[in-house]
Amino acid sequence: xxxxxxxLGLSVVQGVRYVLGRRWPFGSYIGIMWAxxxxxxxxxxxxxxxxxxxxGFISFLALREYFSMVEIRLQDRPAILAAYASIPFMFHFVxxxxxxxxxxxxxxxxxxxxxxxxxxxxxxxxxxxxxxxAIDFGLFLFVYCMxxxxxxxxxxxxxxxxxxxxxxxxxxxxxxLQEQGKPGWAALALSYFLPLPVTIxxxxxxxxxxxxxxxxxxxxxxxxxxxxxxxxxxxxxVEADLGVAEETVGPGRGQIxxxxxxxxxxxxxxxxxxxxxxxxx
Amino acid sequence: MKAxxxxxxxxxxxxxxxxxxxVRLFCGVHxxxxxxxxxxxxxIIIANHNSHLxxxxxxxxxxxxxxxxxxxxxxxxxxxxxPIVFALVRFLFQPVWIRRGHPDRKDDPLHGLKxxxxxxxxxxxxxxxxxxxxxxxxxxxxxxxxLVSEYPGVPIVPVFLSGPERVLPKSSAIPLPFWSxxxxxxxxxxxxxxxxxTQHLQDALHELAKSGVKRLRPRQRRLQSxxxxxxxxxxxxxxxxxxTVSRRMAERLSMGGGACLVSDRLxxxxxxxxxxxxxxxxxxARGLVSRYAxxxxxxxxxxxxxxxxxxxxxxxxxxxxxxxxxxxxxQDGSPLLNMAAWATLYGREDLSEDRLAxxxxxxxxxxxxxxRSDPIFEELPELRxxxxxxxxxxxxxxxxVLLDLPATxxxxxxxxxxxxxQPHETEEKLKRLRDAYLKVVRIIDQHWRVPxxxxxxxxxxxxxxxxxxRFLNVVLxxxxxx
Numbered sequence: 001x002x003x004x005x006x007x008l009g010l011s012v013v014q015g016v017r018y019v020l021g022r023r024w025p026f027g028s029y030i031g032i033m034w035a036x037x038x039x040x041x042x043x044x045x046x047x048x049x050x051x052x053x054x055x056g057f058i059s060f061l062a063l064r065e066y067f068s069m070v071e072i073r074l075q076d077r078p079a080i081l082a083a084y085a086s087i088p089f090m091f092h093f094v095x096x097x098x099x100x101x102x103x104x105x106x107x108x109x110x111x112x113x114x115x116x117x118x119x120x121x122x123x124x125x126x127x128x129x130x131x132x133x134a135i136d137f138g139l140f141l142f143v144y145c146m147x148x149x150x151x152x153x154x155x156x157x158x159x160x161x162x163x164x165x166x167x168x169x170x171x172x173x174x175x176x177l178q179e180q181g182k183p184g185w186a187a188l189a190l191s192y193f194l195p196l197p198v199t200i201x202x203x204x205x206x207x208x209x210x211x212x213x214x215x216x217x218x219x220x221x222x223x224x225x226x227x228x229x230x231x232x233x234x235x236x237x238v239e240a241d242l243g244v245a246e247e248t249v250g251p252g253r254g255q256i257x258x259x260x261x262x263x264x265x266x267x268x269x270x271x272x273x274x275x276x277x278x279x280x281x
Numbered sequence: 282m283k284a285x286x287x288x289x290x291x292x293x294x295x296x297x298x299x300x301x302x303x304v305r306l307f308c309g310v311h312x313x314x315x316x317x318x319x320x321x322x323x324x325i326i327i328a329n330h331n332s333h334l335x336x337x338x339x340x341x342x343x344x345x346x347x348x349x350x351x352x353x354x355x356x357x358x359x360x361x362x363x364p365i366v367f368a369l370v371r372f373l374f375q376p377v378w379i380r381r382g383h384p385d386r387k388d389d390p391l392h393g394l395k396x397x398x399x400x401x402x403x404x405x406x407x408x409x410x411x412x413x414x415x416x417x418x419x420x421x422x423x424x425x426x427x428l429v430s431e432y433p434g435v436p437i438v439p440v441f442l443s444g445p446e447r448v449l450p451k452s453s454a455i456p457l458p459f460w461s462x463x464x465x466x467x468x469x470x471x472x473x474x475x476x477x478x479t480q481h482l483q484d485a486l487h488e489l490a491k492s493g494v495k496r497l498r499p500r501q502r503r504l505q506s507x508x509x510x511x512x513x514x515x516x517x518x519x520x521x522x523x524x525t526v527s528r529r530m531a532e533r534l535s536m537g538g539g540a541c542l543v544s545d546r547l548x549x550x551x552x553x554x555x556x557x558x559x560x561x562x563x564x565x566a567r568g569l570v571s572r573y574a575x576x577x578x579x580x581x582x583x584x585x586x587x588x589x590x591x592x593x594x595x596x597x598x599x600x601x602x603x604x605x606x607x608x609x610x611x612q613d614g615s616p617l618l619n620m621a622a623w624a625t626l627y628g629r630e631d632l633s634e635d636r637l638a639x640x641x642x643x644x645x646x647x648x649x650x651x652x653r654s655d656p657i658f659e660e661l662p663e664l665r666x667x668x669x670x671x672x673x674x675x676x677x678x679x680x681x682v683l684l685d686l687p688a689t690x691x692x693x694x695x696x697x698x699x700x701x702x703q704p705h706e707t708e709e710k711l712k713r714l715r716d717a718y719l720k721v722v723r724i725i726d727q728h729w730r731v732p733x734x735x736x737x738x739x740x741x742x743x744x745x746x747x748x749x750x751r752f753l754n755v756v757l758x759x760x761x762x763x
Contacts, residue, residue, distance in 0.1 A: 060458070064309060068460035074450060080457055185560050251311040252444075252460030 003041045010037060025179050027249065029171065032058075032259040036164050043157050049095050051157075055150040056091035062142040062256045063087070069242040069254065070134045075122030079114045079131070083139045086110045090143050094150045099281060102151060106144045111136055137238075141264055148271040149263070155280055158209040163270055165206075166199040166221065167262050170228040174262075188229075195225045216277055220270060227269055228262040235261020289349040292373065296340060296348050300373070304341045307448055307458050308334065313493075314465035318342055318438060321468065323401055325437045326351075327425065327482060329418055329490065330407035331446035334456065336374060338445055338463060339405055352377045352397055353405040377404070391428050398432055408482065412451050418490060421483045426475030429482070436468035437482060441489040464493045509602045510541070511756045512676055514615035515749070516722065517684035518714050519706055520691035521738045526684060526745060527613040533750045534757070538608030541601045543594060545571065545613070549605055563600050567593040580704050584627070588663065591616040595675045609757060617644050617675040618721050624661055625717035626710065632660065634720065638728040640664055641721070645729075646674035679756050681731055682749045683722050686738035688712035 010033060017024045035058050043051025067080055086106060093102035115132045153160040173195045177187050200221030203210075207217040235257065244254030274280065304310060318324070326339055336353050343351055357378035360367045370376060377393045389395075394404060408421040429437060444461025466489040471478045515530065517523040524544060531542035535550035542548040547564045549556050567590060574586035595616040601607065621641050625632060632640075639657050642648065643664060651657070658665040667673050686694075688711040695706055705714065719735075726733045734752045736745050 061309075064458045065460060067458075068309075068444065068447070072447070074452065077450075077453060077455070077457060081455065084458065184557065185565075252309055252462060253311075 003044060006037060007041070010034060026172065026175055027258065028255050029168075029175075029259050032256065033164075033168065040153070040157055040161055040164075043153055048154060048157075051153060052091055052095050052150050055146055055153070056087055059091070059143050059146040060084070060087055062146070062260055063138055065252055065254070065256045066138040066142055067135075068252055069244070069257075070138070072134070073122075073124060073127060073131060075124055076118055076131045076135065078121045079117040079135050082110065082113055082117050083135055083143075086139065087143055090147045091150060094147055094154060097154060097281070099151075102147065106139055106147075110139055114139075142260070145264060145267045146260075148267040152267075152271050152274065155274070156210060158206060159212065159274060162203055162206045162210050162212075162217075162220075163224070163266065166195075166202055166224045167228050167266055169198050169202070170195045170225045171232075171259075171262050174229075174232060192225050192229055196222065199224050212274060212278065216274075220273065223273070224266055224270065227265040231262045231264035231266060234264055288372075292375075293345050293348045295373065297345060300337060301341050304334075304337050307456050308338060308444060308461035309458070310338060310341060310461055310463060312342065312463045312465065314467075315342065317465045317467055319344075321436055321438070323398070323403060323435055324468065325398075325404045325406055325429070325435055326440055327406050327408050327437055327486060328440040328442055329486065330409050330412050331414075331442070332412065332449045332451065334445040334449045334461075335407070335442055336405065338442055338461060339440060340374070342440075342463065342465070347403060349375070350401070351403040351405060354379060354394065354407070356380070356411075391424060394428055395431065398428075398435060408479075408486075418483075418487060421479050423475065423479055425482065426477070426479030429471055429478045430473070430475045433470070433472045436470055437485075438468050439466040439482065439486040439489050440464065441466070441486060441493055443493060462493065464489050509598075510607050510610050511679040511759075512598055512610040512612055512615075513680045513682070513753050513756055514612040514618065514678035515682045515684065516614060516618060516718055517738060518686060518688070518691055518711050518718065519703070520694040520711075521684040521686040522694075522742060522745075523684050524613055525742065526682075526749065527611050529742075529746050530749060530753065531611040533746065534609050534611060534753060538757075539605065541605055541607035541610045543597050543601060543610060543612050547597070547601070549607065558605055561597070561600050561604060563593060563596060567597065575703060577704060580627070583704050587623070588620070591619055592672055592675075598676050609753075611753075612678060615676075615678050615681070617641065617677060618681070618718075618725065620644060620675075621721045621724075622714060622717040624663075625720070626705065626714055634724055636660065637721065638724045641677075641724060641729070643668060644673050644675050645677045648673070677725075677729060677731065679731070679759075680753055681722060681725060681733045682752065683718060683733060683735045684738040684745070685719070685735050686715070688715055690739060691715075 010030065013030055014034075017026075017030055035054075039051045039054035039058065041051075042054050063084065067083075072080065086109075089105055090102065093105060114135050115128075118128060118131055118135075149160050149163065152163065170191070174191045177191050177194075180187070200218050203212075203217040203221035203224075204214050207214045210217065212220070239254055239257060239261070242254065242257075244258065249255055249258055318326075328335060328339055339353075340348065340351070353374050353376045355370065355374075355376040355378060357380050360370055360378075377397060379390055379393065397404065406425060408425045409419040410422045413419045429435070441464040442461065443464070444459055447457075447459045448461065449456040466485060469482060469485050471481055473481075513530075515523045515527040517526075527544055528542060528548070531540045531548065531550045532553050534540045535553055537552070539556070540550045542550065545568075547561065549558050570586055570590045570593060574583060574590055577583040577586065594614075598610060598612075601610060618641075621637060621644070624637075624640065636657055639651065639655075640661055643651060643657070644667070648668070653668075658668070664673075688708050691711050692706070692708045695702070705711070722733050722735065725731045732752075732755075734749065736748060738745065
């Protein structure tokens with residue numbers, strides 16, 4: 001029932017986008033919302049396992065787009081192969097609920113393997129540090145952070161829905177503020193305080209479904225806009241360095257990164273907050 | 282006939298059901314200008330060749346009907362070496378084989394191609410011949426021109442592929458997923474000599490490549506060497522109009538590059554227009570301290586906040602360089618020289634010019650050969666504290682303008698503002714401050730070789746500004762000192 005309502009809602013938004021055409025201010029944001037919706041709906045209606053693998057696929061698409069934009073050398077290819085290969089491992093650990101391995105597989109094993117593989121790929125030494133950094137960052141953002149949303153979904157789909165919904169609110173507000181085009185303290189403060197009541201409201205109203213006590217829900221609602229703000233800041237710097245500007249953003253050119261950047265900090269921190277305070281496995 | 286039809290159908294099925302999804306997975310194809318390929322009866326596609334995947338990408342552009350009717354031109358001698366690949370390629374793409382490096386053969390090497398064009402089929406040609414270095418276009422082979430000159434009615438579609446050279450580079454065996462971008466150009470119809478046609482088509486593909494490269498190529502890493510912008514300062518006692526002058530200066534100096542005004546407020550100008558930029562935390566802090574200093578009742582209360590404000594204002598130069606990257610910074614007052622001038626205001630008028638020059642040197646971070654026990658630290662205890670705290674790296678401006686105004690005139694101007702008077706805004710103190718500024722400026726000129734322009738501030742403003750701009754503009758032409 002809820003799934004149908006959300007699907008209808010998204011369809012309406014999609015329709016509005018179609019009607020507005022170029023005047024639509026949110027770019028391809030609706031696309032990523034559809035992707036998350038498919039993941040959640042699959043998890044709710046069919047099985048968590050399948051929904052989890054949808055997340056894995058989103059993660060793959062995002063990583064592929066990111067690697068297409070960074071400058072890589074021929075000898076980084078083994079490391080990039082390893083980066084792609086860690087997606088199935090990561091999401092397998094989520095499926096079986098092996099928390100310990102899920103949390104260390106990328107920061108320990110992948111991050112150790114990648115520099116080694118770069119050295120095994122060829123004898124060029126110049127650019128090693130840059131390559132390690134570029135590959136590790138992509139892996140961290142698009143696989144590790146996405147994995148946290150998926151792991152959150154293994155506790156309860158509604159927790160993940162609450163997270164995505166609140167981040168979406170923050171993103172929409174920030175994009176509208178961006179349209180106004182005013183830098184300054186006021187815009188910064190507004191992009192925190194404008195979504196704040198909405199995020200707290202959503203978090204508290206959804207608390208019977210998320211099973212997070214309302215106090216913690218309110219705290220999460222207050223945290224999310226701030227974390228999303230920090231994530232957007234980081235993401236926008238990454239985008240600028242990769243040469244993604246508003247006029248060139250498109251398929252394979254920062255579209256997914258642009259829409260996921262707010263989640264960079266939100267996903268892991270909210271996940272660990274919930275896991276710690278609710279004492280979850 | 283029936284068997285042929287079965288082959289065609291299975292071929293199309295494999296393309297649509299197997300190859301295209303795989304191509305999408307590995308190359309995430311993003312096509313621009315696909316409409317150029319539609320509604321063409323017969324065509325020749327020319328594309329740059331960097332990877333074995335090029336042909337898969339090009340075939341994913343075709344309509345289902347065209348799959349069986351399109352033939353890539355391939356080198357038989359290359360594929361002969363791998364029998365399985367040879368059979369597979371022949372089944373999937375039905376290529377026209379040509380033999381490279383056998384020019385002495387009797388029959389026309391383009392015979393096969395002409396035969397297919399006569400039957401209304403399409404061709405895919407990689408006119409560079411072999412796979413080239415990634416991202417570079419090589420010169421076209423002449424065979425293309427000869428072929429096209431005999432078929433002037435067949436449209437040639439140039440296609441630029443960017444990305445497959447990353448998915449499967451020439452020296453690599455394992456494909457990795459990356460996005461590919463396909464640019465389809467407008468169909469070309471050519472006539473003329475074979476040489477002209479080859480050149481024309483090469484230019485067309487080059488043009489297409491150029492339009493896409495900037496947008497599609499992953500950005501190369503490049504670091505700019507950090508070069509702080511030159512700072513110039515406008516000095517003067519309160520009421521001499523230095524705020525107004527420095528603002529107008531920033532406007533005038535911002536032609537052809539950003540100029541930043543470090544004043545009570547931080548402003549940025551570009552081509553004479555103020556441009557809003559992100560706020561700086563340090564500026565907010567400086568504003569707070571400044572407001573606190575202005576509320577001070579006596580000079581004794583004024584000293585510490587004012588000193589802090591000056592230090593923060595000096596740090597602003599580094600912040601401004603880092604965040605705004607202006608071409609020139611106009612300072613409303615120079616923290617370094619203000620400190621030196623104010624030192625005399627706090628009752629040390631007996632300080633000799635040499636001693637003051639030493640103090641300025643210490644503040645500017647050039648304490649060569651001056652011991653901690655030097656008497657200058659006894660005379661100016663604040664200087665010792667600053668030195669101990671490591672706060673003596675203040676910026677010496679590149680050029681200075683002093684707006685000189687008699688204290689009586691200054692007092693009259695301050696009175697017309699109607700604001701509450703600050704503790705030092707009395708005629709007697711302003712007179713001492715003015716003398717101090719003149720002294721400091723003289724020292725700077727003689728000991729530190731900083732060009733100084735002293736202007737009579739009783740003149741009308743416009744004349745002052747014209748003269749000051751002429752004086753300060755030189756900084757922009759000077760080679761930057763490191």
